[in-house]
Amino acid sequence: xxxxxxxxxxxxxxxxxxxxxxxxxxxxxxxxxxxxxxxxxxxxxxxxxxxxxxxxxxxxxxxxxxxxxxxxxxxxxxxxxxxxxxxxxxxxxxxxxxxxxxxxxxxxxxxxxxxxxxxxxxxxxxxxxxxxxxxxxxxxxxxxxxxxxxxxxxxxxxxxxxxxxxxxxxxxxxxxxxxxxxxxxxxxxxxxxxxxxxxxxxxxxxxxxxxxxxxxxxxxxxxxxxxxxxxxxxxxxxxxxxxxxxxxxxxxxxxxxxxxxxxxxxxxxxxxxxxxxxxxxxxxxxxxxxxxxxxxxxxxxxxxxxxxxxxxxxxxxxxxxxxxxxxxxxxxxxxxxxxxxxxxxxxxxxxxxxxxxxxxxxxxxxxxxxxxxxxxxxxxxxxxxxxx
Amino acid sequence: xxxxxxxxxxxxxxxxxxxxxxxxxxxxxxxxxxxxxxxxxxxxxxxxxxxxxxxxxxxxxxxxxxxxxxxxxxxxxxxxxxxxxxxxxxxxxxxxxxxxxxxxxxxxxxxxxxxxxxxxxxxxxxxxxxxxxxxxxxxxxxxxxxxxxxxxxxxxxxxxxxxxxxxxxxxxxxxxxxxxxxxxxxxxxxxxxxxxxxxxxxxxxxxxxxxxxxxxxxxxxxxxxxxxxxxxxxxxxxxxxxxxxxxxxxxxxxxxxxxxxxxxxxxxxxxxxxxxxxxxxxxxxxxxxxxxxxxxxxxxxxxxxxxxxxxxxxxxxxxxxxxxxxxxxxxxxxxxxxxxxxxxxxxxxxxxxxxxxxxxxxxxxxxxxxxxxxxxxxxxxxxxxxxxx
Numbered sequence: 001x002x003x004x005x006x007x008x009x010x011x012x013x014x015x016x017x018x019x020x021x022x023x024x025x026x027x028x029x030x031x032x033x034x035x036x037x038x039x040x041x042x043x044x045x046x047x048x049x050x051x052x053x054x055x056x057x058x059x060x061x062x063x064x065x066x067x068x069x070x071x072x073x074x075x076x077x078x079x080x081x082x083x084x085x086x087x088x089x090x091x092x093x094x095x096x097x098x099x100x101x102x103x104x105x106x107x108x109x110x111x112x113x114x115x116x117x118x119x120x121x122x123x124x125x126x127x128x129x130x131x132x133x134x135x136x137x138x139x140x141x142x143x144x145x146x147x148x149x150x151x152x153x154x155x156x157x158x159x160x161x162x163x164x165x166x167x168x169x170x171x172x173x174x175x176x177x178x179x180x181x182x183x184x185x186x187x188x189x190x191x192x193x194x195x196x197x198x199x200x201x202x203x204x205x206x207x208x209x210x211x212x213x214x215x216x217x218x219x220x221x222x223x224x225x226x227x228x229x230x231x232x233x234x235x236x237x238x239x240x241x242x243x244x245x246x247x248x249x250x251x252x253x254x255x256x257x258x259x260x261x262x263x264x265x266x267x268x269x270x271x272x273x274x275x276x277x278x279x280x281x282x283x284x285x286x287x288x289x290x291x292x293x294x295x296x297x298x299x300x301x302x303x304x305x306x307x308x309x310x311x312x313x314x315x316x317x318x319x320x321x322x323x324x325x326x327x328x329x330x331x332x333x334x335x336x337x338x339x340x341x342x343x344x345x346x347x348x349x350x351x352x353x354x355x356x357x358x359x360x361x362x363x364x365x366x367x368x369x370x371x372x373x374x375x376x377x378x379x380x381x382x383x384x385x386x387x388x
Numbered sequence: 389x390x391x392x393x394x395x396x397x398x399x400x401x402x403x404x405x406x407x408x409x410x411x412x413x414x415x416x417x418x419x420x421x422x423x424x425x426x427x428x429x430x431x432x433x434x435x436x437x438x439x440x441x442x443x444x445x446x447x448x449x450x451x452x453x454x455x456x457x458x459x460x461x462x463x464x465x466x467x468x469x470x471x472x473x474x475x476x477x478x479x480x481x482x483x484x485x486x487x488x489x490x491x492x493x494x495x496x497x498x499x500x501x502x503x504x505x506x507x508x509x510x511x512x513x514x515x516x517x518x519x520x521x522x523x524x525x526x527x528x529x530x531x532x533x534x535x536x537x538x539x540x541x542x543x544x545x546x547x548x549x550x551x552x553x554x555x556x557x558x559x560x561x562x563x564x565x566x567x568x569x570x571x572x573x574x575x576x577x578x579x580x581x582x583x584x585x586x587x588x589x590x591x592x593x594x595x596x597x598x599x600x601x602x603x604x605x606x607x608x609x610x611x612x613x614x615x616x617x618x619x620x621x622x623x624x625x626x627x628x629x630x631x632x633x634x635x636x637x638x639x640x641x642x643x644x645x646x647x648x649x650x651x652x653x654x655x656x657x658x659x660x661x662x663x664x665x666x667x668x669x670x671x672x673x674x675x676x677x678x679x680x681x682x683x684x685x686x687x688x689x690x691x692x693x694x695x696x697x698x699x700x701x702x703x704x705x706x707x708x709x710x711x712x713x714x715x716x717x718x719x720x721x722x723x724x725x726x727x728x729x730x731x732x733x734x735x736x737x738x739x740x741x742x743x744x745x746x747x748x749x750x751x752x753x754x755x756x757x758x759x760x761x762x763x764x765x766x767x768x769x770x771x772x773x774x775x776x777x
Contacts, residue, residue, distance in 0.1 A: 023671035030664045037657050106452055264735035268427050275420050282413040289409050346656040
């Protein structure tokens with residue numbers, strides 16, 4: 001068939017088509033927004049782990065989530081460090097502490113305690129400032145912390161805040177440097193101190209305990225197998241473990257499970273995306289249905305001329321596909337734009353990823369096929385003789 | 389509309405099937421707006437659900453307690469001070485623990501739960517269905533508590549209606565007997581709730597001090613019958629100075645919601661969704677109306693030639709817009725109500741359709757359709773009868 005009937009049908013009424021595409025496009029953009037929001041929550045849930053350098057993590061069996069992690073004995077970290085195949089085990093202390101801002105208000109901040117010479121971070125911008133941690137009361141401040149902690153310009157901590165002192169825990173600490181991290185869902189800001197300072201600021205901590213042991217392996221390729229092999233040493237029974245040994249992928253999976261699976265978050269945004277898809281499907285059905293109804297005579301004529309039902313069906317379905325495809329690209333571009341706007345105004349991290357684009361594309365194709373199929377029902381009603 | 393023929397109605401309804409299809413799009417757009425608003429409200433409502441249940445006219449709180457979840461307390465002396473104030477009938481202390489209250493059952497991990505305690509002789513909750521009241525006697529027994537049915541599944545308790553009680557568990561390392569349930573809800577900071585007597589509370593949370601009940605989380609003030617809550621609130625605050633903060637219950641609720649709306653992007657996220665739903669609705673409605681107009685252009689041209697004025701067509705299209713809005717709104721409302729019901733059960737969030745919220749979406753839907761109507765009618769007005777033939 002040399003004439004692409006489907007395409008010509010669509011192009012025959014440009015203004016109407018543009019409008020339909022706009023509607024479908026917004027529905028698709030809405031799906032991207034809902035999934036973008038879900039992605040933002042996912043990212044903030046795992047953000048800190050992404051910035052830490054480890055193949056395997058050892059932590060308390062009472063671990064709930066990053067800031068509610070409980071402690072493990074130093075002895076276990078030392079034991080793991082001595083195992084064959086382990087390159088190093090680095091300590092990370094984590095706690096929520098009180099921070100008094102210039103207005104006298106007390107806020108909760110995430111405090112990270114590290115050994116500046118043995119940094120557990122993989123992010124260069126953090127490691128670069130770690131050696132500023134000298135002296136008893138030095139503290140590094142996270143730029144991405146909420147303004148409630150009291151930066152000078154009232155919006156974000158920057159270089160003009162270096163040298164300022166704040167009451168942290170119940171001690172006076174001085175900001176000696178800045179880094180960018182992002183505290184995730186459990187706190188509105190973070191700060192890094194040396195392990196010694198941490199022990200002073202968090203009275204319930206002890207030098208014989210740590211929150212996380214970050215394990216680097218000599219051959220990181222088979223960390224899952226390695227974790228499996230050493231786990232039995234620390235288990236007297238399935239429910240009686242002295243430490244939890246988790247490899248990196250599992251750490252992320254469990255964290256997402258806790259924040260997305262066990263809270264309404266995942267459900268809410270997935271539902272929003274689903275309804276947006278339904279809206280898109282409804283629009284396509286409406287447009288195609290109208291078009292088929294308007295051209296019923298022409299389709300009947302084609303039928304009478306001998307074109308098969310299959311051909312007619314293919315025209316309608318192709319139209320559906322064209323509409324969806326014409327809408328998809330602008331929708332994707334608009335989504336990038338909306339992501340940027342949201343990031344700027346709402347301070348949430350909205351990032352597009354290929355997997356999401358792929359799935360939304362697939363869902364769009366599926367949606368328009370279904371709509372197209374429903375619109376076809378009208379076509380079959382076109383009994384040739386009846387129409388004249 | 390002086391012609392006596394309800395043209396708007398007839399145009400819309402003469403092709404039933406087409407109407408149903410057209411309405412479908414609007415229904416979904418309405419559902420989208422309801423869902424976005426619903427979750428937005430539910431997330432904020434959930435943080436103050438328990439406060440709305442408190443039988444108090446005024447609330448006394450430590451000025452530094454920036455949210456209900458922050459465990460900043462005050463001395464019991466404030467309660468006694470307030471009790472003797474003019475206009476005050478009774479002041480009931482309320483005790484709350486969250487981070488230190490870790491509930492464990494069987495093999496599940498210990499997980500923080502919000503524990504609320506008070507003197508069982510005080511009527512602290514409105515408790516309209518009497519659920520808490522009926523269990524008060526048993527809460528006097530040592531190591532007992534009742535648990536929120538809407539607590540997170542992850543605690544490991546079966547709290548469904550067929551569940552059997554008592555259930556044994558461990559709270560902060562000590563055994564606890566869950567003897568029954570009540571209903572409240574989860575929120576951003578709390579995955580579950582327990583209610584117990586203040587005597588039990590003092591035993592579980594000895595870390596609070598020599599007399600654990602000497603530091604209080606909230607002071608619930610009941611006023612005398614004819615007392616004016618704003619007046620008494622002001623005078624009580626004046627007598628307290630900066631030591632304590634006194635708020636009316638509504639002010640306390642607003643403060644809490646304000647905190648969460650500032651601390652989370654929830655409001656922005658769902659507003660964006662609502663607006664996008666609105667815009668899609670406008671486009672869908674416009675398509676319906678514009679399509680109808682272009683299909684009947686010949687007939688409209690005839691009417692114009694017959695002498696019908698522009699104002700007639702204006703009214704016609706607006707009328708159709710309103711009909712469409714209502715046709716789309718009612719099923720959208722019913723379906724959304726059903727969806728809310730299912731959602732509540734699945735998420736533990738209490739999604740509620742209150743009259744103000746329904747009214748808001750109704751106005752949005754009407755606006756949506758009328759705006760599209762206004763956009764669609766331009767074509768009709770601009771049409772020159774002669775050129776249409």
